[in-house]
Amino acid sequence: MTARPIAVVGASAAGLAAAETLRRSGWRGPLTLIGEEPHLPYDRPPLSKQLLHGAWEPETLRLRTEEQLAPLDLDLRLGTRATGLDVATRTLTLDGTERLACAGIVIATGVAARTLPGxxxxxxxxxxxxxxxxxxxxxxxxxxxxxxxxxxxxxxxxxxxxxxxxxxxxxxxxxxxxxxxxxxxxxxxxxxxxxxxxxxxxxxxxxxxxxxxxxxxxxxxxxxxxxxxxxx
Ligand SMILES: Cc1cc2nc3c(=O)[nH]c(=O)nc-3n(C[C@H](O)[C@H](O)[C@H](O)COP(=O)(O)OP(=O)(O)OC[C@H]3O[C@@H](n4cnc5c(N)ncnc54)[C@H](O)[C@@H]3O)c2cc1C
CATH class of the missing domain: 3.50.50.60 (FAD/NAD(P)-binding domain)
Structure with missing residues (x-):
């Protein structure tokens, strides 16, 4: 039987920190990092400052390079939204169709901006x-x-x-x-x-x-x- 992964939902600062902490704490099994955005984890604070101004390009915001991520041996699922969770069976639904049975799940989905009517x-x-x-x-x-x-x-x-x-x-x-x-x-x-x-x-x-x-x-x-x- 394939070992179930620990899945971290949300591939930003908190999700990345959770994945790194899991590895540091000895989790050797599969580790899946799921992020709705198509980008590698990046730092949000410069978005309203250097990035908006044009002084920095997106690469500067990366929290880790691909080389730095490699030792984590992540199953990196970018551009993927977790759309459901069955707590009893620890099963995530991804993009409305795929089911992922997990050994454990970390929810690090942050916050979303409020939009205005119209x-x-x-x-x-x-x-x-x-x-x-x-x-x-x-x-x-x-x-x-x-x-x-x-x-x-x-x-x-x-x-x-x-x-x-x-x-x-x-x-x-x-x-x-x-x-x-x-x-x-x-x-x-x-x-x-x-x-x-x-x-x-x-x-x-x-x-x-x-x-x-x-x-x-x-x-x-x-x-x-x-x-x-x-x-x-
Ligand atoms: C423009 C801007 C400027 C900021 N400036 C500062 C600052 O100067 N100083 C400061 O301290 N803080 C600042 N912040 C706040 C800081 O960036 C946040 O506190 C930080 O990003 C929180 O990290 P997080 O990982 O908890 O959540 P987030 O960064 O919100 O990340 C959550 C991630 O989860 C993903 N996600 C959500 N739902 C799902 C789902 N169902 N399936 C898959 N993925 C999902 C999202 O796409 C997102 O990538 C700023 C934020 C913004 C937006």
Whole structure:
């Protein structure tokens, strides 16, 4: 009988750390690392900073090279989504069809970005969570601005970007976009941007810095996008 693997679901920082820890702790059996994204495990923090800016390329973000991964002897299943789990039999369903009976399962699936109602009916609305998200947004910010009439952005060749969310990631992306020469508005529910992460005093200083560099900061909740044309 083929030995059952330990399967780690989620091939990012936590999933990779779990796989390495399993090997270090003596698991010699099959080890399967399952990741929905097609990429080798990568570091997410630079997505809203160096990668978005264009200073770094995707290879720089890799948490391990293929050579570094080789000793782990992983059954690496990238581009594969775990879609079900039967806890009683420790069986995963992959991509809705394949069944994988496991000796043990680690769930390291992280978090997903919230999207806003109406976003799917518009072009030019980006989410910033994955490498592919960041590359898509970078493509819009570094290739001559925004085409007319697209979603979050204004038309007529002006480069206007509205960022929904005034926490750390939104403000980081705002700083990058501003540095790249775009007109940037940040909207979010925090009275002081980033205050939840850095406190009100530092948040106030950072907000002043953003304003001084021309970022428009608005406080408010965004409920969704209305794709119907406004009355003249
Ligand atoms: C743009 C950005 C900037 C950030 N900047 C910072 C920072 O400056 N400092 C900081 O401390 N933190 C930062 N973070 C947060 C940090 O990246 C996360 O805390 C970290 O990525 C969490 O790692 P994780 O492995 O737990 O989850 P994640 O990185 O979310 O990875 C989970 C993985 O599981 C996969 N997955 C999910 N469901 C399934 C499924 N059903 N089947 C298969 N695979 C699945 C996902 O595709 C994903 O690749 C940032 C995050 C983002 C998005």
């Amino acid at each position: 976003a799917d009916r518009l072009t030019g609305v980006h989410t910033l969570r994955t490498l592919d998200d960041a590359l898509a947004l970078r493509g819009r910010l570094t290739k001559g601005g925004t085409p007319a009439g697209e979603g979050v952005a204004g038309g007529g060749g002006t480069r206007q970007l509205v960022i929904v969310g005034n926490g750390v990631l939104g403000c980081e992306a705002a700083a990058v976009a501003r540095e790249l020469g775009h007109e940037v508005t940040v909207v979010g529910i925090e009275e002081t941007p980033m205050a939840a992460a850095v406190g009100t005093d530092v948040g106030t200083l950072l907000a002043e810095e953003h304003r001084a560099r021309g970022v428009r900061l608005l406080t408010g909740a965004v409920d969704g996008f209305d794709s119907t044309p406004a009355d003249p």
